[in-house]
Amino acid sequence: ADAGDLRRFFNRKLDRAGGHRGLTTKTPWADGRLEDGSRFHGIMPPLVANRANLVVTIRRFRPVARTLSEMVALGTMPEEAGRFIEAAVRARLNIVVSGGTASGKTTFLNACGSALEPDERVVTIEDTPELQVPVENWVQLVTREASEGVEAVTMADLVRHALRMKPDRIWLGEARGPEMAAILTAANTGHEGVMFTVHADDVWATLTRIETLVQEGKPGLPLRAIRLNVATALHLVVHLSRLRLPDGSETRRVTGVGEVRSRLEGEEIVVEPLWEWEDETLGWTGNFPSEPLRNRLQQRAGLDFRSEFRSPMSDLGRRTHSGG
Secondary structure (H helix, E strand, O other): OOHHHHHHHHHHHOOHHHOOOOOOOOOOEEEEEOOOOOEEEEEOOOOOOOOOOOEEEEEOOOOOOOOHHHHHHOOOOOHHHHHHHHHHHHOOOOEEEEEOOOOOHHHHHHHHHHHOOOOOOEEEEEOOOOOOOOOOOEEEEEOEOOEOOEOOEOHHHHHHHHHOOOOOEEEEOOOOOOHHHHHHHHHOOOOOOOEEEEEOOOHHHHHHHHHHHHHHHOOOOOHHHHHHHHHHHOOEEEEEEEEEOOOOOEEEEEEEEEEEEEEEEOOEEEEEEEEEEEOOEEEEOOOOOOHHHHHHHHHHHOOOHHHHOOOOHHHHOOOOEEEO
């Protein structure tokens, strides 16, 4: 096919319902999704210098695990970590899911939907629709790119709209811009069950990444104020990694779970590591969540952490880390 035929085929595949513009010589790039949920990206000359045609990249959507229990069965995390995370979602904790590219963040967030009550009102916000929430009262908001005569609608705009919709939960597919400040404000003003994904290398780098995104959106805000805002808005960081196995294949694993304490220690955010990756497995550190978090887990989700998780403290010790 020539360049024109390929471009027309590409544009037909774009998810117009999501407000995505077509790929043209004026806007020679575009993102979209296929009918099966796979994501695709197209880019063409003049932004591609060494080819005369369109370059298309497809990231296949493979829903290998639709629930947290299925993730446990696949080995993504141990059973006790799965029980804890399920209780955290049911208790409407504010949770950030972090990881690198293609580490399974969106799949994990989708699986967390298995812990929702059927009568909850959930509002999701995304650039490209990928989240699937298994409740009837689900509102799926998507951004709109600017085009001739049409203003852009950003994720930050949609967070503000979501706050007026009486949601039980707000989920963001990925926070990577000014929407970070908006969603943290929502979490700090009584909105529970906030969840979003972010690109980061580990649990502590996640907080640094969040700080950076808030600074980009609100450049005049003092760093201490940003860190205090993060510390009081979030409860948990769940980190995922893409790992290469000895046979050369790849797998996704939860490689860290940390509690974000609602205070600063000096100028730093305090993170209590609850599960850490060591010796090729995710193990409980022996640390207990804070008393307010334990009480919330027990009252809202029926999880008595102290009775269900017994720590060999003489071997593991207590470890508290600060991020910054």
